[in-house]
Amino acid sequence: MKKYIAIFVGLFLVFISGQAASVDTVLVYSHSMNKSLKTVVISPDGYGQMDSVPVLYLLHGYSGDYADWVKKSPGVKLLADRFNVLIVCPDGGFDSWYFDSPKDMSIRYESYISKELVDFVDHHYATIKSRKGRAITGLSMGGHGALYLAFKHQDVFGAAGSMSGGVDLRPFPNNWSIKEVLGSYDENKELWENNTVINLTHLLTPGSLAIIFDCGTGDFFFEANKALHEKLRYLNIQHDYIVRPGSHSWAYWANSIKYQMMFFSDFFNR
DSSP: OHHHHHHHHHHHHHHHHHTOSEEEEEEEEETTTTEEEEEEEEEOTTGGGOSOBOEEEEEOOTTOOTTHHHHHOTTHHHHHHHHTOEEEEEOOTTTOTTOBOSSOTTOBHHHIIIIIIHHHHHHHSOBOOSGGGEEEEEBTHHHHHHHHHHHHOTTTOSEEEEESOOOOOTTOTTSTTHHHHHOOTTTOHHHHHHTSGGGOGGGOOTTSSEEEEEEETTSTTHHHHHHHHHHHHHTTOOOEEEEESOOSSHHHHHHHHHHHHHHHHHHHTO
16 A cells, blocks of 8 residues: 555656646736737746746637637646746637738737737746747647738747648638638738738748748648648748648647747757
8 A cells, every 4th residue: 555655646746746837817908909818828847046938929729718728738838847938828819810900990919919918928027038039839720820920020029830720811711700800802802812821921031930830631721731831942931841640629739739849949049
């Protein structure tokens, strides 16, 4: 019996030490939207003794919220510890696609995340206050949002990723409330063309942004991601592109974030 108890206690202590990251929910006020939004902040073990840490902004998908990552992929807490990174999970709205909507002035998530949230985090936490210490990634709608924001705000983010991202919105004119943000495709083709990630590659120059993205072969966004990869190759924009079996699921994203975190850690440690 004593041997069994000792083994159990040992395993319990290992589990606790592996979950030493602290998880807080904070309210961040958005002047552009005139409201406060909840944000999860995961601080690595020993954060209080660190002079400054890099930050990964981790975006949720369509119909999700700020708590999705810690609820549905709790392993991200271990990644914060392993790589000594502050992980910030903002609320991007049910269906914002992380735009400043030209149709609905209450949807200003580009301004909120790229400016207001970054300013809040840098003011309240011991962060590396430059693009060299900031990365952004996300899943599905958040994958679109991460690349969209990073391509347009390379002065803010130095690295960007996407997991199963909607990197080309045009094939899906009636899906996921996109038309509520950009207007209908038939009547607003220019807006759709100018606000889809695959058409923003002209903003990039070789070496301007560290980029990683992936998509499962069974995902409905697979062809769009493959096309983005081919376009970046043609433009000689260095990037990491990963293809593996998988669908549009949390099982896929929980695995994907581990590889992306290693990529971002390498970027932070350059």
